[in-house]
Amino acid sequence: MNIPDFPSDLRMRESYTKRVEPFIRKQIVKVFTGQRRVGKSFILYQIMQMIANKDPQASIIYINKEDHRFDSILAYDDLIRFVESARDNNKVNYIFIDEIQEISEFEKAIRSLLLDRKNDLYITGSNAQIFSGEIATLLGGRLVEFNIHSLSYSEFLFFHGMEDTRESLGKYFFLGGMPFLVNLGLDDKVATEYLKNLYTTIVYRDIVARNRVRSTWFLEQLIRYLADTTGSLFSAKSISDYLKSQKIKISHNQVQSFIGYMSDAYLVHRVPRYDIAGKRLFETGEKYYFEDLGLRNSLTGYRPGDLGKILENAVHNELLFRGYMVKTGWKGNHETDFIATKDNETAYIQVAWTLDSESTIDREFGNLLEIDDNYPKMVVTADEQFINTIKGVRHVNIRQFLTSNII
Numbered sequence: 001m002n003i004p005d006f007p008s009d010l011r012m013r014e015s016y017t018k019r020v021e022p023f024i025r026k027q028i029v030k031v032f033t034g035q036r037r038v039g040k041s042f043i044l045y046q047i048m049q050m051i052a053n054k055d056p057q058a059s060i061i062y063i064n065k066e067d068h069r070f071d072s073i074l075a076y077d078d079l080i081r082f083v084e085s086a087r088d089n090n091k092v093n094y095i096f097i098d099e100i101q102e103i104s105e106f107e108k109a110i111r112s113l114l115l116d117r118k119n120d121l122y123i124t125g126s127n128a129q130i131f132s133g134e135i136a137t138l139l140g141g142r143l144v145e146f147n148i149h150s151l152s153y154s155e156f157l158f159f160h161g162m163e164d165t166r167e168s169l170g171k172y173f174f175l176g177g178m179p180f181l182v183n184l185g186l187d188d189k190v191a192t193e194y195l196k197n198l199y200t201t202i203v204y205r206d207i208v209a210r211n212r213v214r215s216t217w218f219l220e221q222l223i224r225y226l227a228d229t230t231g232s233l234f235s236a237k238s239i240s241d242y243l244k245s246q247k248i249k250i251s252h253n254q255v256q257s258f259i260g261y262m263s264d265a266y267l268v269h270r271v272p273r274y275d276i277a278g279k280r281l282f283e284t285g286e287k288y289y290f291e292d293l294g295l296r297n298s299l300t301g302y303r304p305g306d307l308g309k310i311l312e313n314a315v316h317n318e319l320l321f322r323g324y325m326v327k328t329g330w331k332g333n334h335e336t337d338f339i340a341t342k343d344n345e346t347a348y349i350q351v352a353w354t355l356d357s358e359s360t361i362d363r364e365f366g367n368l369l370e371i372d373d374n375y376p377k378m379v380v381t382a383d384e385q386f387i388n389t390i391k392g393v394r395h396v397n398i399r400q401f402l403t404s405n406i407i
Contacts, residue, residue: 010042010045010046010049011158011159011182012046013039013042013043013046013155015152015155015321016043016046016146016148017043017046017047017050019146020043020047020146021050023144024047024050024051024120025092025120026120027114027117027120027142028142028143028144029110029114029121029122029123029139029142029143029144030121030122030123030144030146031123031124031125031131031143031144031145031146032044032122032123032124032125032145032146032148033124033125033126033128033131033145033146033147033148033266034126034147034148034149034266034291035126035150035202035265035266035267035291035292036126036198036201036202036205036206036265036266037178037179037180037198038148038149038150038178038179038266038291038292039148039150039151039179040098040124040126040148041064041098041124042179043124043146043148044062044096044098044122044124047096047122048060048062048094048096051094057091058091058092058094059087059088059091059092059093059094060093060094060096061083061086061087061093061094061095061096062096062098063079063082063095063096063097063098064098064099065097065098065099065100065102065103066098066099066102070082073103074103074104075103075104075105076103076104076105076106076107076108076109076112077109078103079097079103079106079109080109080112080113083095083109083113083119087118087119089118091118092118092119092120093118093119093120094120094122095113095119095120095121095122096122096123097121097122097123097124098123098124099124099125099126100123100124100125101125101126101127101130106123107138107139108138110123110138110139111138111139114139114142126206126265126266127206127210127264127265128263128264128265128266129264131143131145147320149177149291149317149320149321150176150177150178150179150291150292150317151177151178151179152177152317152318152321152402153169153172153177153314153318153399153402153403154402154403155177156168156172156177157403159179159182160181160182160186164399164403166399169398169399169402171186172293172314173293173302173307173310173311173314174188174293174294174297174302175188175191175192175195175293175294175297176195176292176293176294176295176296176297177292177293177294178194178195178198178292178294178295180194181194181294191294192294192297192298195292195294195295195297195298196298198295199295199298199299202265202267202295203216203219203220203223203267204216206265206267207219207261207262207264207265207267210261210265211261213258213261215250215254218248218250218254218258219258219261221243221248222239222243222250222255222258222259223262223267223268223299224299224300225239225242225243226259226262226268226288226290227290227296227299227300228300229309230288230289230290230296230306230309230310230312230313231287231288231289231309231312231313231316231337232287233273233285233286233287233328233335234285234286234287234288235252235284235285235286236252236253236255236256236259237252237255237284239252239255239259240252240254240255243255259288266291267290267291267295268288268289268290268291269288269289269290269291269316269320269326270286270287270288271286271287271288271289271316271326271327271328271338272286272327272328273285273286273287273327273328273329273330274327274328274329274330274339275330275331276329276330276331276336276339276371277331277332281327282330286328287328289312289313289316289317290313291317293310293313293314293317296310296313297310307353307382308351308352308353311351311352311353311380311381311382311398312337312351314398314402315337315338315349315351315380315398315401316338318401318402319338319340319349322342322405323342324340324341324342324347325340325341325342326338326339326340327339327341329348329371331367331370331371332370334366334367334370335367336348336349336350336367336368336371337349337350337351338351340407345375346373346375347375347376347377347378347407348368348371348375348376348377348378349377349378349379349380349407350364350365350367350368350378350379350380351379351380351381352364352379352380352381353381353382354381354382354383355379355381355383355386355395361390364379365379365390365391365393368393369391369393376394376407377392377393377394378393378394378395378396378406378407379393379394379395379396380396380397380398380401381395381396381397381398382397382398383395383397384397
C-alpha cells in the first residue's frame with residue numbers, strides 16, 4: 001500500500017467526504033481543486049483512510065508531486081509507467097495524484113488510466129485553468145469536480161476546539177481558515193507571519209511562475225487594490241483607470257489577464273453581475289472576494305473600517321462552502337449583494353455590518369422588497385438585537401448564518 005502515514009490527529013471534513021463517498025469505485029475521475037494549502041491533500045488522506053478502513057488490503061497508490069521522491073515523474077508517460085509498476089492486476093487500484101498540474105500533459109495519462117475498469121482515480125490541482133476546456137473534452141464527461149475551500153467558520157471552531165462566541169468570530173475574521181494554523185496556534189504574530197509567507201508562495205509559484213508574469217510589481221499592486229476594495233463593483237477598465245490615477249500605468253487588458261491568473265490560482269473569486277429584471281448576466285462589472293480572510297488581511301492589515309468588507313467576504317465564502325452558485329444582483333439602480341442558487345432554488349442576501357440608521361434599514365431591506373418573487377430574502381449583519389423580520393424579509397445575525405443551515 002503506497003500511502004502516507006495518516007496524522008494521528010486527522011480532523012475529518014465530513015462535508016467533503018460525504019459528497020465524495022458515492023463516487024468511490026466508480027469509473028469517473030474525482031477532481032479536487034482549490035487554492036494551495038486549503039487542505040486538498042488531507043481530503044485525499046481522509047478518503048484513503050475510509051478505503052483502508054473498509055479493506056485493509058486495498059491497493060492504494062499515492063503520488064504527491066510536492067514530495068521529492070516523485071521528482072522523476074515529469075510527464076504523462078512517466079506517470080503511466082509508475083502506476084503500471086505499482087498497481088495490482090488482481091484488485092481495484094485506488095490511484096491518488098496530488099498537485100497533478102506539475103506533470104506535463106497529465107490529461108493524456110488520466111485518459112489512458114481511465115480505460116482500465118480496475119483503476120479508481122483521484123487527483124488534486126491548484127489551478128482552475130488546467131481543469132477546464134481540453135481535459136473536460138478529453139474525458140468526455142467522466143469527471144466530477146469538488147471545490148475545496150479554506151475552513152468555514154463551523155470547521156474553524158471544530159479544528160481549534162472553540163465555542164461560538166463573539167471573540168471566536170473575531171479571531172476567524174482576523175486570521176481566516178487556513179487549516180495549517182491548527183498546528184501553529186492562533187497567536188496573531190505567528191499566524192500572520194505564516195499567512196504572509198503563504199501569500200508569497202501562491203503569488204510567485206501559482207501565478208507568476210505558471211503564467212510567466214514579468215510585471216510582478218503591477219500584479220502585487222493589483223492584488224492589494226482588490227484587498228482594499230473587497231466587495232466593490234468593478235470592471236477591468238475602471239480598475240485600470242484608478243491605477244493610472246495613482247501613477248500605475250497598466251492596460252485594462254492586462255488587468256483582466258492578471259485577475260484571471262488570480263482566479264485560476266483560487267486566490268480570489270469573481271462574482272458576476274446579474275440583471276434580476278432581465279434575467280441575464282451583464283457583460284461588464286463584477287465583484288471580487290478572497291478565498292481566505294486571513295490572506296486578505298495579511299495584505300491590508302485588520303482595520304476596524306474594513307469589518308463590513310470582511311463580513312461580506314465571509315458570507316460569500318460560506319455560500320461557496322455550502323455549494324451555492326453566487327452572483328451579485330441589480331434591479332434598476334438597486335444592488336442585491338448576493339443571489340445564491342443551488343438545486344433550482346434561490347436566495348437573495350444583503351450584507352451590512354450594522355443597521356444603525358433608518359436610511360440603512362430602508363436601503364438594505366428596501367432593495368430586497370423590490371424583488372417580486374417568493375424566494376427567501378434576508379439581511380445578514382453583526383447586530384444581535386435587531387428585530388427578526390420586516391415585511392417578510394428576515395434579519396439574520398452573522399454567527400447564526402455561519403453556524404446554521406439558514407437558507
